[in-house]
Amino acid sequence: MPDRTSDRLLQLAPFVTIGLVVAGLIANLAGGPRPGPALSLPTALAYALLAILWHQDLTRPAHRRHPRLTLILAPAIAALCLLTLADRWTGILGGTLDAAVRTAELGQFGLNGHVSSKSLLFIAACALALLGTRRNRPLASLFVLALLAICNVAVVDLAMAGALWDRELSVWSTLAAFTLTLAATLRLRERSLFSPLFLPGPAGMALRLMAGLSLVMPMLAGWIYAYLMAPKPQEVDLIAKLLGGLGWVMFQMTFLLGLIIARQLRKTEATAQRDPLTGLLNRAGIAAAVRGVKADVAGVLMTEVDGFAGLNDALGNPRGETLLRDIAAAIRAEMPEDDAIIGRLWNDEFLIVVPNLVLPQLEQRAEALRQAVARLPPLATGEGLHHPRLTVGCATYIPSRMSFNALLNDADSALHWVTTARRDWFTEAEATDQAPPASPPEDASAVPAAAARAR
Numbered sequence: 001m002p003d004r005t006s007d008r009l010l011q012l013a014p015f016v017t018i019g020l021v022v023a024g025l026i027a028n029l030a031g032g033p034r035p036g037p038a039l040s041l042p043t044a045l046a047y048a049l050l051a052i053l054w055h056q057d058l059t060r061p062a063h064r065r066h067p068r069l070t071l072i073l074a075p076a077i078a079a080l081c082l083l084t085l086a087d088r089w090t091g092i093l094g095g096t097l098d099a100a101v102r103t104a105e106l107g108q109f110g111l112n113g114h115v116s117s118k119s120l121l122f123i124a125a126c127a128l129a130l131l132g133t134r135r136n137r138p139l140a141s142l143f144v145l146a147l148l149a150i151c152n153v154a155v156v157d158l159a160m161a162g163a164l165w166d167r168e169l170s171v172w173s174t175l176a177a178f179t180l181t182l183a184a185t186l187r188l189r190e191r192s193l194f195s196p197l198f199l200p201g202p203a204g205m206a207l208r209l210m211a212g213l214s215l216v217m218p219m220l221a222g223w224i225y226a227y228l229m230a231p232k233p234q235e236v237d238l239i240a241k242l243l244g245g246l247g248w249v250m251f252q253m254t255f256l257l258g259l260i261i262a263r264q265l266r267k268t269e270a271t272a273q274r275d276p277l278t279g280l281l282n283r284a285g286i287a288a289a290v291r292g293v294k295a296d297v298a299g300v301l302m303t304e305v306d307g308f309a310g311l312n313d314a315l316g317n318p319r320g321e322t323l324l325r326d327i328a329a330a331i332r333a334e335m336p337e338d339d340a341i342i343g344r345l346w347n348d349e350f351l352i353v354v355p356n357l358v359l360p361q362l363e364q365r366a367e368a369l370r371q372a373v374a375r376l377p378p379l380a381t382g383e384g385l386h387h388p389r390l391t392v393g394c395a396t397y398i399p400s401r402m403s404f405n406a407l408l409n410d411a412d413s414a415l416h417w418v419t420t421a422r423r424d425w426f427t428e429a430e431a432t433d434q435a436p437p438a439s440p441p442e443d444a445s446a447v448p449a450a451a452a453r454a455r
Contacts, residue, residue, distance in 0.1 A: 006186050006198065013183035014055035017176050021048050024172025028111050039172040041111045043119045046077060047176045050126055054183055057130070074131035081124040085117060118154045122147060122177050126184065133187045140184070141193040147181045148251055152215060153244030156222040160231070160240045196258025203265065207258045214254055218247030277321055278328035281343030286351055287404045289341045290397070299357030300395040301366055302411035303331070304419070305373075305388065308348035314381040323379065323388060324348065330372040334365070351411065353397060366392040393418045 024039030053070055087097040125146040132140030154174050189198045196207055222243045225231070231239060273285030281289060305311075305327060312320035324344075331350055335342055341353040357365065373390040380386075393415030397407045 006189060010183055010186040011058060013179050013186070014051040014058075017047055017051035017054075017179045017183075020172050020176045020179065021051075024170060024176075025111065027172065039112075039170045039176075040115050040119070041113055042115050043123070043173055046081070046119075046123045047173070047180070049073070049077065050123070050130065050180060053130055054180065057134070058187075070131055074127040077127040078124040081120045081127075084115070085120045085124075088117070116173075118150055118157075119173055119177075122150045122154075125150065126177075126180050129184045133184065137188060137192050141188055144181065144184045144188060144194070145252075147177070147184065148215075149245075149248045151177050151181055152218060152247040152251070153241055155215075155219045156244040156247065157237065157240035160222045160226045160236045160243075193255060193259075196255065196262045199258070199262060199265065203261050207254060207261070210254045210257070211251060214247055214250035217250070218243040275344045278325055278344050280328055280332070280350070281341065283343070283345055286341060286343035286345070286353075289343075290353055290399075290404050290407065293341075293353065293355055293397070293399050295355035295399065297358060298353050298355045298397040298399070299359075299362040299365070300397050300407060300411045301352040301354075301362070301369065302345075302393045302395070302415045303350045303352070303369060303390050304415060305348040306391055307389075311379070311381070311386060314383070314386075315379060319379070323376075326376055327373055327388065327390070330376065331369060334368050334372050345408075349415075351408075353407075358396065359394075362394050362396075366394055391415065391419050 021039065021044045025041070025044055028039060053073060057070060083093075084097050087093045087095060091098075125143045129140050129143035129147060132143060151174070154177065158171065158174060185194050185197070188194050196204075197211055198204060199207065222240060225239065225243075226236070273281055273288060275282045275285075305323070308320070308323075311323075315323070328344065328350070331352065332342060335352060335354065339355050341351075343351050345351050352365075352369075354365070369392055370390050373388050376388045378385040378387045393411060393413075395407070395410040395414045397410075402410075
């Protein structure tokens with residue numbers, strides 16, 4: 001699913017939830033003072049509050065009050081729901097809390113005060129998932145898995161009832177539950193258990209189809225079984241839990257398969273984007289990495305090995321490849337930043353992109369690269385010893401304004417200017433058969449437009 005589509009769905013989820021809550025309460029009022037199918041008033045209020053928290057967390061993520069509000073309200077909602085559920089099941093408070101909830105009966109207004117066990121579990125898990133989406137994504141993923149399990153069982157339970165008409169969990173409550181679960185899944189789409197569902201291409205489409213079927217098929221199976229076999233009421237709940245649990249297991253198997261596929265795709269992509277000789281990024285890998293740069297500006301260093309074509313002929317291909325590997329290792333050693341993009345464009349040309357690196361640091365890095373290559377051991381050729389030298393051109397990359405091709409054009413222009421300006425100096429140094437200093441004199445007035453932008 002494209003990020004743009006999933007972002008739109010994520011933005012719509014809170015409004016859809018509020019709409020379902022309103023529709024459920026209107027349906028209750030239209031139904032008159034009789035017990036369910038009803039969206040209970042406490043459940044409706046809890047769903048509405050969760051939806052508001054989702055919306056605030058999405059629209060104002062940097063606002064200080066909202067993380068604090070989420071941190072306070074989400075555990076409070078979860079604690080109250082779990083305490084009510086514990087009192088209902090174990091009587092830890094003598095049943096007083098459960099009795100208080102049940103006495104909040106507003107049937108004379110067409111509103112039911114009863115809160116089902118499934119609703120309580122869902123509200124608690126959803127509140128904790130909301131709290132974890134920003135602070136602890138692995139923990140939030142576990143709570144969303146719990147939401148999926150509860151939703152699976154609830155939907156199959158409704159289907160087994162024959163007409164989505166169950167007193168314990170109304171159709172409006174179930175739809176609101178699924179909407180908020182979808183919102184939580186979309187929020188956790190990156191670097192989480194759910195990331196395989198958002199893979200691009202046919203693999204991602206197949207995984208999303210399998211995940212959808214794992215949720216729908218148990219419900220259809222339950223409805224068909226209820227329609228054909230007409231099970232007894234005491235059997236319905238057991239069969240619903242079995243089929244709902246089966247759907248949840250199918251969903252987890254989809255995740256497991258997705259993680260395996262995603263891992264293999266990452267390995268294949270990493271191999272396709274690496275230069276087999278040096279281990280650096282190749283042109284495709286550099287382009288992909290540059291597209292992901294988040295900085296406002298980045299420094300660009302484009303290098304080439306002086307006279308490599310003739311040197312490779314004199315040394316032979318094996319020794320020439322060894323020299324390229326040594327130079328790549330030297331470049332990598334001089335670029336300690338974790339976010340630096342280092343790649344081999346073609347043959348003896350290397351490209352380095354470092355976010356937030358500008359002059360004079362850029363020139364200092366260029367000088368450090370030249371010094372590092374100059375320190376490599378000299379190579380014995382038929383004409384004597386040859387000292388490896390590196391020419392470096394500097395440019396600036398602005399992600400918001402420049403394409404990858406524009407970056408290459410500017411870097412290549414800067415490298416071409418440096419190569420032309422130093423050619424006579426290199427020729428004179430080679431004539432003396434001595435290793436030249438790493439940084440030859442430069443004429444700043446001769447810097448072309450591309451290099452001027454870098455300086």
